[in-house]
Amino acid sequence: MIKSIIESFSNLFAKSETINYPYEQIAKFKNYRGLIEYSADECIFCYKCEKVCPPDAIVFKPTKEKNRLYEYNPNLCIYCGECVRNCPKEDLALWQSEKKPKII
Amino acid sequence: MSIVFSFMLGFFAPIYGGIFYGIDRVLKAKMQRRKGPPVLQPFYDMLKLFSKTKFIVNAPHTIWMIFYFLSLWAVVFMIFFGGNLLYIIFGHLLATVFFIISGYSVNSIFSQLGSNRKLLSVVAYEPILIVNAICIYLVFGTFEISEILAAPNNFNSLVFTFLSLLFVVPTVLKLSPFDASKAHQEIVGGIEVEFGGVFYELVYAAKFLEMIFVYSFIFILASNDYIFGTFLVVFSFFAVALVDNSTARIKIDSLLKALYMYGFGLGIVSIFWILLCCI
Amino acid sequence: MKKTITIPLGSQHISLLEPVRFNFSCENEKITDVDYNVGFVHRGIEKACTEKFEYKQVGYVVARVCGLCAITHTMAYTLGIEHILNIKTNKKIDYLRILMLELDRIHSHLLCLAHTAENSGFEGMFMKIMGDRELVMDIQEAISGNRVQFDFVCIGGVNRDISTECEKLAFTNLALLDKKVDDLIGKFTSNWSTALKYKNIGALSYDDAFNFNALGPLARAAGAAIDVRAESSILPYKEVGYKMILGQNGDIYDRNLVRLKEIKNSILMCQNILSGLTEGEILVKFKGKPNGESFTRLEAPRGEIFYYLNANGTNMLQRVRIKTPTFSQIPGMVEIFKGSDYADAPAILASFDPCMSCTAK
Structure with missing residues (x-):
């Protein structure tokens, strides 16, 4: 008990461990897993990413024109990065950024 | 003190009590290395609680609680008008009994357990308050607060009274380790659990009044030396917050044992100390 | 009446x-x-694993069974499916897996300790332990890139290698945490109010530990040497400095101490792994579809976790059966509750470290 009292007292003069969040940003680590980004020019439309995605966040939607359209739902995404690992043109067609999804 | 000033002190007690409570919360946050809420948080809470639906579980429940708040406020008025110490103690007891009855009047098991435990904690701290009132009487020869505050400082003879009152402060304010009557994690706040909206705000404001009640007891120990009295209050405020931060909640029967052994024991020691060494 | x-x-x-x-x-x-x-x-996870998701995706699904032992669930599944697919992983992968498992154990134990403190009304201690826990969370976040659901383990290896920066961060944070745990042991043992609240409260005797099938820290606090890490050689625990920690009385106080000492042991293991880590492949290529069945036992922070997998040569598994440690602890829990005070019930409950999402799945 004495130890805890001494620590509580010394904590009065210590820096707080929490931050004033919305005004101060949280420090992110390098290689943080963020949004999946896609480049239509490089994509070869093998649909591997669609197939491996566990929550079906990546879907190739058929359009009126012949080729299919890439659609990514960041709210479904679990940021596991499985799609990127399975992509034959990793880092060119599909890559994982460090961005956060927009808060609506 | 002029009557107007006393009246103002009593009337605005819930307001500046709220500021003390806010300071208490910031202090506790600092002790836990958190940023903590702003000092005016109790008033933001108040605004929010006012905007909520006025839900009443049953009429007696709320009415007893309003009695509790009003009689506690009356006790605070009595303190600032320099009333009789014994009347104040029994007035506070009456207020607490109202609160306990209010807890018993609903069917919620948590509220009833809270009432049980509150009753036991009253049984534990009330004798200590009375023994200490006797000590104050032995030293100053009066129960009137206005006369005590005019008397010369005689803190040497009241050292043990002060120590024994330190046991009462966390019990009345329901702070750890003596907070079994509130027991947030066990009985979800005890009696407080069934109040909502404006009525909870009254319970919340009653906490500020309880704070003023117990700390005024400590303040009068320094009699006419107001600076020393303030120091005593600040010291006990710190000590109680520190102990609150570094202890777990003990069970109600351990609470009874601890208060009777140390609190009441120190009160008896105080009587002997005054009778044998100081007079 | x-x-x-x-x-x-x-x-x-x-x-x-x-x-x-x-x-x-x-x-x-x-x-x-x-x-x-x-x-x-x-949530019907076992059913979803056999009907909605392919065997390569199931690892990410079972991670969602529990937030705290996310790594352990994926690990157990991955080890099982690797056994069916006959994949041999190299030393580096094994070590990286143990590293994450032990980091997971540290932060799960710290959460349990914090929760026990909070439930016995000790808010200062709760805040302190939760603050210290950030040190481990930071290491995990730096290594895996995610804060809660790490998705670090995949079939055939791990998803990420450890960079030198992560290693440095891990070493400093673990050394810091080691000191803090020593400090915590001091604070848990020399406090009058916690002694009243923890000593001889919620005690599970040595015999009852066996009778009620107690697992994990609960059994070890009662003195029963039950630990999959010592019994199975599926992961090379003996090489990294594993030590069995046993208590005596099986009360809350002993459970806390066992957890604290296990954290110290885990820190030592993590330091050993980090200093002995070699260069090497982190992913083993594999082919084919699973056919056969496997049983996997693994020591989760709360006790033994059991996975039964049955595959029939298609992409979908036939059966995924998960038995979580809390499931086995409930009979013991109920027995302990009888005869104790209601005032102790929340603290006893927290000291069991129950995970209901695990149990209900």
């Missing part, structure tokens, strides 16, 4: 992290009988 009162604890209660319902029949505040219900968060 009824002589007992019924106190409900749950399904929503301040002292609970997850939904579980206990109905205590009490005489005054003495508990005489307990009725319980754990199935509030059933």
